[in-house]
Amino acid sequence: MFKRLAEKGPAIAITVDGRKVTARVGDTVAAALLAAGIDHCRTTPVTGAPRAPYCLMGVCFDCLVTVDGVGSRQGCLIPVREGMKVETQLGRREAGR
Amino acid sequence: MIAAADLASSYELVIIGGGPAGLAAAALAARAGVSTVLFDENPGVGGQIYRAITSTPVADRAVLGQDYWDGAALADEAKASGALIVNGATVWSLDRQRLVGVSVGGKARMIEADRVIIATGSQERPFPIPGWTLPGVMTAGAAQTALKAQGLVVDGRTVMAGSGPLLWLLAAQTLRAGGTIDAILDTTPRRNWLQAMFHLPDFALSPYFAKGLALLREVRAKVPVHRVDTMEAVGNDRVREVVFSGAGGTRRLPVDLLLLHQGVVPNVNLANAAGVAHVWNDRQLCFVPVLDADFGSSVPGIAVAGDGAGIAGGTAAAERGRIAAIAAVRALKPDAVVPDTQAIRQRLQREEMGRAFLDWLNRPADSFRMPEGDTIACRCEEVTAKQVRDTAKMGCEGPNQMKAFLRCGMGPCQGRLCGLTVTELIAAERKTSPDEVGYYRLRPPVKPITLAELASLPISEAERKAVER
Ligand SMILES: Cc1cc2nc3c(=O)[nH]c(=O)nc-3n(C[C@H](O)[C@@H](O)[C@H](O)COP(=O)(O)OP(=O)(O)OC[C@H]3O[C@@H](n4cnc5c(N)ncnc54)[C@H](O)[C@@H]3O)c2cc1C
Ligand code: FES
Numbered sequence: 134m135f136k137r138l139a140e141k142g143p144a145i146a147i148t149v150d151g152r153k154v155t156a157r158v159g160d161t162v163a164a165a166l167l168a169a170g171i172d173h174c175r176t177t178p179v180t181g182a183p184r185a186p187y188c189l190m191g192v193c194f195d196c197l198v199t200v201d202g203v204g205s206r207q208g209c210l211i212p213v214r215e216g217m218k219v220e221t222q223l224g225r226r227e228a229g230r
Numbered sequence: 231m232i233a234a235a236d237l238a239s240s241y242e243l244v245i246i247g248g249g250p251a252g253l254a255a256a257a258l259a260a261r262a263g264v265s266t267v268l269f270d271e272n273p274g275v276g277g278q279i280y281r282a283i284t285s286t287p288v289a290d291r292a293v294l295g296q297d298y299w300d301g302a303a304l305a306d307e308a309k310a311s312g313a314l315i316v317n318g319a320t321v322w323s324l325d326r327q328r329l330v331g332v333s334v335g336g337k338a339r340m341i342e343a344d345r346v347i348i349a350t351g352s353q354e355r356p357f358p359i360p361g362w363t364l365p366g367v368m369t370a371g372a373a374q375t376a377l378k379a380q381g382l383v384v385d386g387r388t389v390m391a392g393s394g395p396l397l398w399l400l401a402a403q404t405l406r407a408g409g410t411i412d413a414i415l416d417t418t419p420r421r422n423w424l425q426a427m428f429h430l431p432d433f434a435l436s437p438y439f440a441k442g443l444a445l446l447r448e449v450r451a452k453v454p455v456h457r458v459d460t461m462e463a464v465g466n467d468r469v470r471e472v473v474f475s476g477a478g479g480t481r482r483l484p485v486d487l488l489l490l491h492q493g494v495v496p497n498v499n500l501a502n503a504a505g506v507a508h509v510w511n512d513r514q515l516c517f518v519p520v521l522d523a524d525f526g527s528s529v530p531g532i533a534v535a536g537d538g539a540g541i542a543g544g545t546a547a548a549e550r551g552r553i554a555a556i557a558a559v560r561a562l563k564p565d566a567v568v569p570d571t572q573a574i575r576q577r578l579q580r581e582e583m584g585r586a587f588l589d590w591l592n593r594p595a596d597s598f599r600m601p602e603g604d605t606i607a608c609r610c611e612e613v614t615a616k617q618v619r620d621t622a623k624m625g626c627e628g629p630n631q632m633k634a635f636l637r638c639g640m641g642p643c644q645g646r647l648c649g650l651t652v653t654e655l656i657a658a659e660r661k662t663s664p665d666e667v668g669y670y671r672l673r674p675p676v677k678p679i680t681l682a683e684l685a686s687l688p689i690s691e692a693e694r695k696a697v698e699r
Contacts, residue, residue, distance in 0.1 A: 134384070135376060135384060135487075137380075139287065139381060141287055159379065159381075161273070161379070164380040164382060168380070168382055172468055173468070177610075177612060179611060179612040180612055183365055184365065185368075186368065187363075188353070188354065188371065189371070189375040189376060190278065191677075192646040193643055193647050194643045203682075205642070212273050
């Protein structure tokens with residue numbers, strides 16, 4: 134869906150569901166997922182439908198993921214950090230828990 | 231990085247939002263000697279238009295264009311002014327007493343303010359078409375944010391769809407960055423010209439006229455444009471095709487990425503939760519705060535500046551921020567020297583001149599704002615248009631009652647992606663005006679805050695009282 138204009142800037146290693154993903158300085162969690170071709174990050178609590186980041190500006194909450202054990206974080210607002218553990222999540226309703 | 235512990239318990243002026251409005255306001259107020267803090271939830275300043283202005287990896291300045299790079303001066307000015315600028319700071323509550331709840335780096339603080347300027351800007355208007363929740367369907371603004379902030383450009387089969395200047399701007403920026411766009415689906419109803427025409431003379435005098443024409447030419451030279459009346463994203467686990475119809479019949483295009491956009495609307499959540507009165511603006515088809523000439527709201531001491539006050543664009547946002555800041559300085563430090571408001575108001579007027587034309591021309595069709603059938607209206611709770619329409623027909627009079635019936639607006643986005651749709655659907659079914667129907671009544675926290683963050687609030691006696699009142 135997206136490619137990087139230039140593979141510049143220091144690489145940052147994170148894991149997504151245990152898989153190694155190389156992100157870049159300046160990436161948010163959602164951007165790193167999109168750049169790695171991961172096109173869904175959660176399923177909905179009501180029907181279990183897959184969702185991916187939609188707005189990348191903090192309004193839609195479709196980018197909710199678990200970051201370092203904390204569930205339902207807005208991936209598009211959180212900068213990546215070396216060693217960060219990101220998990221896609223299933224159907225949780227409450228944000229920020 | 232500034233941490234929660236570095237924050238004082240009170241400031242004379244708290245500004246929420248670090249786009250052009252917030253940055254211009256902070257620079258002006260801090261230079262006039264007002265103790266000023268600016269909170270923005272993004273990792274860097276710039277807001278939407280100047281997103282990642284201090285860190286963008288897009289080195290070729292032609293890609294994002296001069297209007298983007300103009301933001302650098304504003305960011306520098308704010309930084310040099312002495313205002314405390316805190317990024318990664320999410321404001322989750324604001325009340326009528328101007329107590330600001332903010333979270334920085336996982337720690338929450340309650341901060342008292344003598345004056346508050348809400349500069350939280352705009353968001354893209356909901357675009358509820360069938361399939362808009364599928365992975366692979368995003369907003370045009372999202373793709374633009376990824377380009378500005380991370381240097382990501384669209385890849386694979388890409389279709390952009392909708393209306394409004396930002397769609398064309400993104401298309402041009404994408405092409406300049408080396409991306410390809412398979413097609414643009416233009417949803418602007420042709421009959422909009424009838425109304426827009428009257429405002430063409432003003433628009434021709436505004437700075438947006440020449441820029442707009444140049445953009446259209448640049449994009450049309452490279453991308454096929456189809457005018458469409460209906461549009462649907464199709465796929466199971468993700469979008470595979472976009473199906474659309476127009477004068478030439480029904481067509482389908484395979485897509486990896488479908489980017490939607492039909493204008494921007496004020497981001498009302500924080501102002502609404504603080505009790506600021508809003509009215510329906512029929513030209514811009516959205517709720518806007520009721521404001522005086524200095525952008526002061528119905529709540530004493532709280533102003534709303536920038537596109538959050540009604541859409542007028544980035545340059546106008548900065549001028550509005552300045553006017554709101556001058557009012558704050560005058561109230562707080564009557565002897566301070568401030569710039570001449572008259573000159574600022576004149577510049578603002580010039581900026582706002584072309585707006586009526588743009589608003590009428592790009593007014594999204596009813597069918598793209600008020601969907602039918604199984605099209606999802608509320609993304610969070612997966613409530614369909616039909617459910618909302620049926621419930622309105624049964625007698626449900628407003629969005630707050632609708633919440634109780636259908637849970638729409640009760641998910642994590644707190645109505646940001648369904649509020650306008652639900653209001654307009656109810657108004658249509660009950661044959662009344664959106665103003666009559668009203669909007670969701672919002673309560674803090676307007677952004678999710680974790681229990682750990684709440685537990686991190688300092689518990690001095692004063693602050694405990696502040697939280698409990
Ligand atoms: C996605 C998008 C892209 C756009 N791109 C362009 C463009 O390229 N060119 C153009 O001319 N116009 C663009 N616009 C239009 C935009 O509205 C501009 O006119 C301009 O950015 C408005 O400036 P502002 O200062 O009012 O608010 P904004 O620039 O929107 O800034 C508001 C800031 O407030 C922050 N914020 C919001 N809520 C909170 C909170 N609760 N706590 C802390 N911080 C908060 C936001 O993160 C944001 O940084 C865009 C709009 C959108 C929605
Ligand atoms: S992608 Fe919309 S909130 Fe993160």
